[in-house]
Every structure is written in structure tokens, then in C-alpha cells.
Amino acid sequence: MIRLERVTKTYPKAARPSLDNVDVAIDKGDFVFFIGPSGSGKSTIIKLLLREITPTKGRVVVNNRDVGSMRSWRIPTFRRSIGCVFQDFRLLPNRTAYENVAFALEVIGRSQSVARRVVPEVLELVGLGGKEHRYPHELSGGEQQRVAVARAFVNRPLVLLADEPTGNLDPDTSIEIMRLLDRINRTGTTVVMVTHDSNIVNQMRRRVVEIESGRIVRDQPRGVYG
Numbered sequence: 001m002i003r004l005e006r007v008t009k010t011y012p013k014a015a016r017p018s019l020d021n022v023d024v025a026i027d028k029g030d031f032v033f034f035i036g037p038s039g040s041g042k043s044t045i046i047k048l049l050l051r052e053i054t055p056t057k058g059r060v061v062v063n064n065r066d067v068g069s070m071r072s073w074r075i076p077t078f079r080r081s082i083g084c085v086f087q088d089f090r091l092l093p094n095r096t097a098y099e100n101v102a103f104a105l106e107v108i109g110r111s112q113s114v115a116r117r118v119v120p121e122v123l124e125l126v127g128l129g130g131k132e133h134r135y136p137h138e139l140s141g142g143e144q145q146r147v148a149v150a151r152a153f154v155n156r157p158l159v160l161l162a163d164e165p166t167g168n169l170d171p172d173t174s175i176e177i178m179r180l181l182d183r184i185n186r187t188g189t190t191v192v193m194v195t196h197d198s199n200i201v202n203q204m205r206r207r208v209v210e211i212e213s214g215r216i217v218r219d220q221p222r223g224v225y226g
């Protein structure tokens, strides 16, 4: 489903690579935490998977596509096939919860009647039934992240990428968000999550890939933060 094959990424003007000969394979339905110190290269992996950047060497494969050599006109469609959740939620501030989720359907050309059926279902799934018409500023941080998760999941992506999704949330709210990601993973969606949150990693006991200075130093099934 996802493969990094001997991937090196050196940013322009950088003295040393941010990722150095990284090999990792993630199967369909896996749940993987990427952990490591600040600056170790975790977000660089997410950016490579989304084709926000290209590798300096090696191959990045997502959903059987060589992402590095993908033609630029294919990139928007490719990105829409991946669900994304970020630390800062990234909701549209002047759209309601319903509209934020419906927007993800609109951009792939789904009709409003599909949205009217599907969006309430997904908002219900993430525990926001009854709050469809709230704007982001009328929701708590945890609720905003639930909207972001609903938006990431509404197209039933094969892969969901989460970059520090609990970074702005308190411990209890973080656990609730993790329950949602776990539920989504159990529907067969591959989940790749970057995190600093040791409690979450230790509670979930899923695969842990640890990076240090751009290299994988540990890859452990049912791992702990360490």
C-alpha cells in the first residue's frame, strides 16, 4: 500500500539529508506510528507521501503509484484519494461542520443529494450529531478535530495520514480522537500517524517506526514509545 524504497531527501541548501536511505513498507490496513525527536524527518515522510515534495533519491509508492514521478496534472486527484488530519485542524472557518465535510465530496464531483445522505452519517459516526450547523469557532478543539476526521474519512480513503492530530488536545480528548482513528482503521483504512504523544503510542500498542536524524532506528509491531 505504501513503500519508501531507499528514500533520501535533501532539501535545497541543506547540509545533510533530512531522510537518509529510508526503507519502509506499510501493508493495507496497517496502523503505524512514526515517532522520533523534533527535526528527525517525520513530517518529511508525510510530505513525500502527499507529493508535496519529491525524493532526492529512491522511490515513494502510495496505492501502487510511484508518487515521485507522478505527472503534475495527476497530483490533485491523487491527493484527494488520501485522507489527511493535521495538528491545527485546517477547517474552513466560514463554513459549518456540515459544509466542511460536504466540501470534500464536492471537490470530487459528488452531488448535493449524496452529501445530504452521507455527511450526517459521517458526522454522527464521529459523535457530532446535532452540531452539523456549528461553525468551527463554535466548537471545542476536540470537536473541530472530529470534523477534520469526518472530512478526511467521508470519501472512504484507502490511506489516512495524520500529522500530530492530538498535538493541540488534552489527554482525554486525544484518546477520543484515537478511538475514532482506530475505528476507521478497523474498516480497512491504512493509518499513518506522526506523533510525540507517548501516552497514545503506549495505549494503542500498534506498529512503531522510530526515526532519528533521518534514519529508521526501530520498527516494532505492537510497540511502545520507548
Ligand SMILES: Nc1ncnc2c1ncn2[C@@H]1O[C@H](COP(=O)(O)OP(=O)(O)OP(=O)(O)O)[C@@H](O)[C@H]1O
Pocket: 011, 012, 014, 018, 036, 037, 038, 039, 040, 041, 042, 043, 044, 045
Ligand atoms: N523546506 C525545508 N528546507 C530545508 N530544510 C528543511 C525543510 N523542511 C524541513 N527541513 C529540515 O529537515 C529536517 C527534518 O524536518 P521534519 O519537519 O521532517 O522533522 P520532524 O521530525 O517532523 O520534526 P517535528 O517533530 O519538530 O515536526 C529538519 O532538520 C528540518 O530543519
